[in-house]
Each structure stands twice: as structure tokens, then as C-alpha cells.
Amino acid sequence: METILGIRGPDFVMVAADTTHARSVIVMKDDQNKIHKINEKLLIAAIGESGDTVQFTEFISKNIALYKMRNGYDLSPKSAAHFTRKNLADYLRSRTPYQVNMFVAGFDEKDGPELHYIDYLANAKDVKYGGQGYGGLFCASIFDRYHHANITQEEAYDVMKKCVVEIQKRLIVNLPSFNIAVVDKNGIRNLDQITANSLIGYAA
Template structure:
């Protein structure tokens, strides 16, 4: 029942993930963190089978941090996406394939804001906006209608709120808590949003 959103603005990327852990007809948790900070300017968001998703996200997080320590340089957003896509592709060719869908968002001094959409079969695309999970069935049309490349941070958060409102109206599950992260030249800032 998870939903992830990402929007590239003029000089930032805004991402959001719901915080509910739902299995069948039971709400297990309402404060699940589906994000991992890869370094100072990059964030990984994940959805899918709980064990696979968390284990894969932690594996990617630790290896990207290890790369930064060994080489004394932060991987770019494109580098993080490439490493992640390759790790997912390698797992597909083994007996332990991970069933997880991902968004990687970040800001680079050279390239500016970037957002990558990666699915469980290791397809990877750089996109201006993206959804993963059940929210994509309802929110791609909203993003397509209201997205502009020059969105301000407030406008991007307002667009995320429109998507959450659409889910509240049309989706069968109640997703009351959302985590929003904004990634820009200053790093990563986080907000918790309660749906009204």
C-alpha cells in the first residue's frame, strides 16, 4: 500500500513517502521511514516487499557511504543511481532477487537537481517527476497536469499535498502520515506531514 513521490524543481528535489506499514487488513505501524540518506545530497526512497526493500536500501546506503570514505568524495546522484541499478541487476541474476522499486533524488554542484526512477527489474530513468507504489495509479495525472520545471519549494510541496489529497479521496487505504524531504545545495531537510 506504499506510495512514493518525487518532483524536480528549479534548484531542488522534493520527495515524499507515506509512513504507514499495512499488511492485508491490518495497519502495523504509522511511522515507518521508507527513506535512506545516501550522503549529504542524495536520498533513496524504497517500496516493495518489506524484508527485501529494507535490506537492499541498507546495503546501498552503506556501500555508497563506504565509497565516500574510501575515495574522500561524495558520489553524484547519477553515480548513486548507476551503482543502485547495477546492484539490483546483479541480484536479478541470482537466486536472491530483490523485489523493490526505488526513487533516488539528489542535488549535484555540477548537474543540479536530479531524480531517478528505478523498478524491480532494474530499469532506470532520469525523470522530472515520479511516483512509485499504489499512489502512481492516482497521482501521475495530477503531476502531469501541474508540474512545471521552475516550481518553487512551496509549489512543489503544494503539488505533493494535491497528490495526497487525491489519494485521500480515491484510494481505499488511509495514509495519514507523510515524510517530505527537500534536497538542495544546503543538504537535506525533512518535514512530517499529517494528512487532513
């Protein structure tokens, strides 16, 4: 029932993730951060089994940090996505597979912004936009309609608002708030949270 969204612009990547941590029909927390900073220009948004998401993202984060210590430079977003996908694929063929869906988003000085879709079956694809979880199903047409090659960060944030409005209107599960993060040449920063209250009077 969790949802993560991602959109890539000409010089940035923006990701959104709901803040609800639920188990069956019980809400445990409503301030869960599902967007994990890996380094200064790389982040992972992850959903799935709560223990798996924490353990796997920490495993990836620490190994990428170890790579920098050994080699003196960071992995590019594309390399980080390949490393993540390979580990997910290896665990899938073991007795302890991880139930994790994620976006790997980052900015590379040479290749620019990158957004990689990776699911729990270790399928990986470089995408312009996408969603994971039930909420993502309602956003495909919104992304398709409003995304364009020269989209700005303000426009992308507005597209995220439209997606959240649709999710809150049509999904039976209550996802009241979404964290938003953007990564560009200046690094990672958090934007204003999109909440049900902030959308009062907003016309999608």
C-alpha cells in the same frame, strides 16, 4: 499499497513517502520512515517488501560510504543511481532478488538536482516527476498539470498536498500521513508531514 512520490525543480528535489507499514490486511506501524538519507546530498525513498527495502538500502548506503572512504569524495546522484540499478539487476538474476521500488534523489554541484526512478525489475530513468505504488497512479495527471520548469519548493509542496488529497480520496487503502523531504545545495531537510488532519479545509 505503499506510495512514494518525487518532483524535481530547478534547484531542488522533493520526495514524499507514506508512513504505513502493513502486512496483508493488518497495519503494523503508522510511523514507518521510507526516506533514507545516504549522504549529505543524497537520499533514497524505497517501498516494497519490508525486509528487502531495509536490507537493500543499507547495502547501498554502506557501499556508497565505503566508496567515499576509499576515494575521498562522494558519488554523484547519477553515479549512485547507476550503482543502485546495477546491483538490483544483478540480484534480479540470482536466487535472491529484491522486491524494491525506489527514487534516488540528490543534488550535484555540477549537474544540479537529479531524480531517478528505479523499479524492482531494475528499470531506471531520470525523471522530472513520478510516483510508485498504487497511489502514484492517481498523481500522474496532477504532476503533468502543475509541474513547470521554474517550480518553487512552495509550489512543489502544494503539488504534493494535491496528490495526497487525491490518494486519500480515491485509494481504498488508508494512507493517513506522508513524510516529505527535500534536497538542495544546502543538503537534506525534512518538511512538515502531510496528514489527513493537516488537509482539513484544504481545497485541492
